[in-house]
Amino acid sequence: MTTISTVARSANEVSRPDFPDAPVPAASQAAARSLVVLIAVPTIEAGAADEGAVELAGILSQNGHRAIVASGGGRLEASLTASGVETLRLDMASRNPLTILRNAFVLRSIIAQRRCVVVHALARAPAWSAFLAARMAGVPFVTTWYNGFREQNAFKRFYNSVMARGERVIAVSEQIADTIAARYGAASGRIIVVPSHIDAGDFDPARVTPQRIAAMRAAWDVSADTRVIVVIGRILRRKGHHVVVRAARRLKDMGVRDFALVFVGEDHGRSSYSGELWDLVLASQTSDVIRIAGPADDVPAAYGAAVAVVSPSIQLEGSQRSVLEAMAMGRPLIVSDLAAGPEIVLAPPAVGEDRMTGLSFKSDDDAELATAVIRLLSAPDGVRGAIGRRGRERALAQFATEDPASRVLALYTELARPPR
Numbered sequence: 001m002t003t004i005s006t007v008a009r010s011a012n013e014v015s016r017p018d019f020p021d022a023p024v025p026a027a028s029q030a031a032a033r034s035l036v037v038l039i040a041v042p043t044i045e046a047g048a049a050d051e052g053a054v055e056l057a058g059i060l061s062q063n064g065h066r067a068i069v070a071s072g073g074g075r076l077e078a079s080l081t082a083s084g085v086e087t088l089r090l091d092m093a094s095r096n097p098l099t100i101l102r103n104a105f106v107l108r109s110i111i112a113q114r115r116c117v118v119v120h121a122l123a124r125a126p127a128w129s130a131f132l133a134a135r136m137a138g139v140p141f142v143t144t145w146y147n148g149f150r151e152q153n154a155f156k157r158f159y160n161s162v163m164a165r166g167e168r169v170i171a172v173s174e175q176i177a178d179t180i181a182a183r184y185g186a187a188s189g190r191i192i193v194v195p196s197h198i199d200a201g202d203f204d205p206a207r208v209t210p211q212r213i214a215a216m217r218a219a220w221d222v223s224a225d226t227r228v229i230v231v232i233g234r235i236l237r238r239k240g241h242h243v244v245v246r247a248a249r250r251l252k253d254m255g256v257r258d259f260a261l262v263f264v265g266e267d268h269g270r271s272s273y274s275g276e277l278w279d280l281v282l283a284s285q286t287s288d289v290i291r292i293a294g295p296a297d298d299v300p301a302a303y304g305a306a307v308a309v310v311s312p313s314i315q316l317e318g319s320q321r322s323v324l325e326a327m328a329m330g331r332p333l334i335v336s337d338l339a340a341g342p343e344i345v346l347a348p349p350a351v352g353e354d355r356m357t358g359l360s361f362k363s364d365d366d367a368e369l370a371t372a373v374i375r376l377l378s379a380p381d382g383v384r385g386a387i388g389r390r391g392r393e394r395a396l397a398q399f400a401t402e403d404p405a406s407r408v409l410a411l412y413t414e415l416a417r418p419p420r
Contacts, residue, residue, distance in 0.1 A: 035117050042093035056408070068085075116139060213304045243369060262293050307376065324395055
């Protein structure tokens, strides 16, 4: 996480009520009061919410506070327990009302026993249990929105509404904040923008050796003269991989050669989408230029092996960590207008070409995506390099500072303060 600012919004205006923008030293916060925060998340496996829970727990632990993470478990849980974070296994991903209610009573007991001062939910299903538990225990409730949830009907709107019920409603981008305010006007004065944070040390192109890049390209079975475009995002329909497949067909029809689109997202096989995606690849005869590779073992090297990175989301996203990591690795970006807002990726026509850090296209528009790919592939190496360098500078300045810990702790401390 990086900068934090409160935004009070309506559909037509934006105002900013008083909130401490200046960093509060983390050490002084820890000395003043030891905090115990209950974090509720569906799993600790993969994705923005899962990684967000690990990050929040780390911020608390590193500054003398305690985190308790309630989840269904997952591969990231081991790193939490190894760092001394308490974990609680519950079926937090369930939408069953009885399970949600049962979880709420368990969480209420944990809040009382561990003397939790804040409850922080990072997704909808666990938010319902956390919200009920926080209300029963009389402690502040906080939520974080990592994307703009779809609202197809009244039931979905009600289900999503729990994420707007916190004393603070954290949005990871200005776009998400605007969406929340437009849908839930009553929450406007409680919205806080806290973009994701990245470790610039891990994502530094100077530290990625040619041998690591060569190993990654070999794992993808691409030749030395093949231009690789990495496509990020878990294999989910809302991430828009099918748009990339359609764009690949257009690129082939236009005679573009010597390129490969490598999908590096995780696939848990929980829906039919991955099968449909592969069927589309076969039907469009693009299997020669598409690699569905799964998650990379060496993520910095995966970005380092690419001439560009694509995020084709068809549902509103926040400040995706993978987008920020690609920026830090100095890679030009091609993002849909729902994958990243103008506060993250600088793209024409909003900025001139001498300031751009990537290109933007209309979500679900494979023709625009194909045009953007051709534009970057046809650009001289020096032009692509300049775009990437500007992106890295922006990532370091906006998303890799040391302020987030102190600002998040300031938020928790403010909420935990006894009423006067």
